[in-house]
């Protein structure tokens with residue numbers, strides 16, 4: 001029998017706000033534990049929450065970037081549970097009236113465009129961070145109460161590749177939109193993954209298994225692949241998939257049972273009495289919409305259509321925001337987009353990876369790359385010399401024009417110098433000359449090579465070719 005997997009993701013993203021969701025505590029990753037806390041995020045009796053306006057704005061902007069409808073009226077609910085990561089024993093979240101409804105992510109998977117639809121995005125607060133050591137558990141409340149939004153997809157994906165493409169696109173959109181830095185190592189993007197399997201042709205979805213709280217995209221992919229195989233095996237052997245919550249053991253690459261539906265939590269949601277509902281006007285939504293940045297997919301299209309770059313280049317340049325922004329800054333000073341793209345994809349990426357640096361740390365600034373390209377375009381230096389200048393500046397800093405002068409890298413287009421080298425090459429290589437005259441056009445390349453060598457790479461290749469042809473054809 002053939003089986004089909006169905007996958008849905010609930011992705012938690014920590015927003016880029018200065019302060020927490022319902023109090024004025026700062027959030028600072030890596031700070032001394034329990035130093036950014038107050039009566040509100042420690043759940044002291046009587047402490048009252050105050051809504052973070054910036055978080056609401058970022059959640060709605062995320063919704064607009066993902067094509068959601070912004071709910072004009074949304075409200076807050078308490079999700080009750082007893083666990084030390086939430087000191088007040090409930091989490092403030094949005095149960096039935098979230099900020100954003102619907103939406104979608106369009107992305108290419110293995111060469112095919114697919115659209116994955118969203119159910120909703122709601123705003124909530126983050127839990128504290130628990131660390132389990134040698135039979136004890138430590139709790140750091142610095143993270144408790146930080147702004148967290150949950151993006152819930154429909155069960156519309158069918159493979160680990162779908163889920164990975166969806167998550168990668170989601171992360172990219174959130175970064176471009178300035179919503180979140182989405183650093184998985186800092187727990188800024190974490191997903192719960194729902195997986196079920198059914199025989200192809202069966203309408204009803206199979207029993208769903210939820211794999212909780214994963215940050216690494218590679219682990220998410222492994223967990224989905226493992227889980228699909230495991231469920232098919234259960235069905236093939238005549239068994240039933242148990243609806244349950246499973247964890248992922250990254251060392252073994254396997255999922256394992258954590259709790260079954262029978263003892264699943266009953267969160268007993270009820271409306272939060274300490275907070276007003278959120279009402280958002282059409283004017284406000286219009287204002288936020290006007291502030292949205294250009295998304296990667298739009299940039300990619302513009303690079304191809306307006307700058308004439310190949311699809312491949314446009315994809316590489318927009319893969320992360322820092323590179324794309326850097327490219328944009330060079331383009332302020334030049335019109336030669338392809339040359340900029342070649343330098344970024346070639347010299348820049350090679351040197352950055354060799355030195356373990358980010359593009360922001362490069363000593364070659366956008367202005368300096370534009371100058372190097374201008375020198376090449378003016379035929380003052382060859383492309384090869386341009387790459388050398390780039391590497392010198394990358395390693396030591398400096399000014400392109402000055403380096404060209406100091407190192408004597410300028411091309412020679414001066415006729416008398418070229419003529420000397422050309423005559424010399426023709427005189428000392430009778431055989432290629434003969435071959436060329438006998439109709440073997442390629443033989444001129446050898447002579448060209450000789451002139452370039454004599455000039456130590458500084459002769460202008462176009463001018464050399466012209467000079468040689470003149471002499472041999474004439």
Ligand SMILES: [Zn+2]
Nearest residue numbers: 023025038041
């Ligand atoms: Zn606080």
